Amino acid sequence: xxxxxxxxxxxxxxxxxxxxxxxxxxxxxxxxxxxxxxxxxxxxxxxxxxxxxxxxxxxxxxxxxxxxxxxxxxxxxxxxxxxxxxxxxxxxxxxxxxxxxxxxxxxxxxxxxxxxxxxxxxxxxxxxxxxxxxxxxxxxxxxxxxxxxxxxxxxxxxxxxxxxxxxxxxxxxxxxxxxxxxxxxxxxxxxxxxxxxxxxxxxxxxxxxxxxxxxxxxxxxxxxxxxxxxxxxxxxxxxxxxxxxxxxxxxxxxxxxxxxxxxxxxxxxxxxxxxxxxxxxxxxxxxxxxxxxxxxxxxxxxxxxxxxxxxxxxxxxxxxxxxxxxxxxxxxxxxxxxxxxxxxxxxxxxxxxxxxxxxxxxxxxxxxxxxxxxxxxxxxxxxxx
Numbered sequence: 557x558x559x560x561x562x563x564x565x566x567x568x569x570x571x572x573x574x575x576x577x578x579x580x581x582x583x584x585x586x587x588x589x590x591x592x593x594x595x596x597x598x599x600x601x602x603x604x605x606x607x608x609x610x611x612x613x614x615x616x617x618x619x620x621x622x623x624x625x626x627x628x629x630x631x632x633x634x635x636x637x638x639x640x641x642x643x644x645x646x647x648x649x650x651x652x653x654x655x656x657x658x659x660x661x662x663x664x665x666x667x668x669x670x671x672x673x674x675x676x677x678x679x680x681x682x683x684x685x686x687x688x689x690x691x692x693x694x695x696x697x698x699x700x701x702x703x704x705x706x707x708x709x710x711x712x713x714x715x716x717x718x719x720x721x722x723x724x725x726x727x728x729x730x731x732x733x734x735x736x737x738x739x740x741x742x743x744x745x746x747x748x749x750x751x752x753x754x755x756x757x758x759x760x761x762x763x764x765x766x767x768x769x770x771x772x773x774x775x776x777x778x779x780x781x782x783x784x785x786x787x788x789x790x791x792x793x794x795x796x797x798x799x800x801x802x803x804x805x806x807x808x809x810x811x812x813x814x815x816x817x818x819x820x821x822x823x824x825x826x827x828x829x830x831x832x833x834x835x836x837x838x839x840x841x842x843x844x845x846x847x848x849x850x851x852x853x854x855x856x857x858x859x860x861x862x863x864x865x866x867x868x869x870x871x872x873x874x875x876x877x878x879x880x881x882x883x884x885x886x887x888x889x890x891x892x893x894x895x896x897x898x899x900x901x902x903x904x905x906x907x908x909x910x911x912x913x914x915x916x917x918x919x920x921x922x923x924x925x926x927x928x929x930x931x932x933x934x935x936x937x938x939x940x941x
Contacts (some may be wrong), residue, residue, distance in 0.1 A: 620890030622648030823860030
């Protein structure tokens with residue numbers, strides 16, 4: 557049994573005991589509590605889901621960073637390097653990567669990272685006790701342009717059964733499933749992963765967004781994605797649903813919810829843009845809504861994307877982010893990438909960056925979990941010495 561399996565197995569029973577039983581719960585969009593379908597997930601994925609549920613009850617949450625080990629400010633593809641680790645001496649507890657362009661059979665994703673490298677880093681993160689998440693910025697199936705191309709409103713409709721792009725889209729899903737299934741430990745265990753497709757759908761900047769398809773088409777897109785990947789044996793996947801900051805209440809948050817039978821984790825993507833006050837209000841509102849949904853549907857919750865580009869605020873971590881998220885039962889918070897080829901486009905500190913000292917304070921806070929903290933946290937030991 558590898559390190560991750562040993563660590564997560566500690567919480568399988570305790571997490572189940574923490575959750576309300578869901579006997580007689582309805583399927584689909586109805587309440588299911590914390591009931592887990594033993595046939596839906598591998599043992600490793602069930603253990604991962606148990607951890608996502610259990611951590612908030614202990615008053616802790618994981619920190620995550622997108623593309624953390626593959627590039628950073630002033631470097632690219634240097635083994636063992638990470639901007640986060642260079643600042644605080646530890647890896648993030650959660651790392652995310654994007655699958656965009658895998659649908660075309662390419663060997664690199666939309667940010668130029670080889671899929672072989674992503675596979676290698678995902679296995680390494682699992683071995684050190686951390687978690688891995690994937691987003692998918694799939695190209696527009698009608699125009700062939702990127703996922704931000706909203707010039708054609710028939711894209712979602714075109715991939716439905718009977719649509720002109722249905723066959724092509726099924727092959728795209730097969731490539732995603734095949735890649736995720738290929739992420740295995742040395743002894744052949746499929747690494748459990750969080751998969752977050754069709755995100756930020758409450759906005760209209762992706763071809764699957766609010767104004768680009770109907771509620772029925774969006775639901776069908778999710779159902780088709782889930783069904784095909786299950787047929788392909790992707791039973792190690794934790795399915796995440798993450799709208800943007802647009803919903804004003806739980807009804808709006810759940811407007812296009814695929815159903816409890818599909819979704820394992822709920823999230824939100826919320827960034828600070830111009831005004832700090834707006835960010836605080838938006839993220840606080842979304843986390844309040846998500847707490848309601850989490851309790852009603854028995855799903856763990858996370859801040860699946862967030863951050864302040866450029867981190868000009870030297871106290872952003874403890875002065876802005878922490879005061880919001882500390883009030884809510886999140887499993888993790890993840891900031892976006894540190895681009896090596898786009899000046900100013902970074903969301904985590906690097907050595908010498910203005911917010912680096914404050915990030916160390918955030919790291920030393922007993923409530924934040926990084927890779928080295930995971931085993932202690934799950935064994936109910938004091939996390940930070």
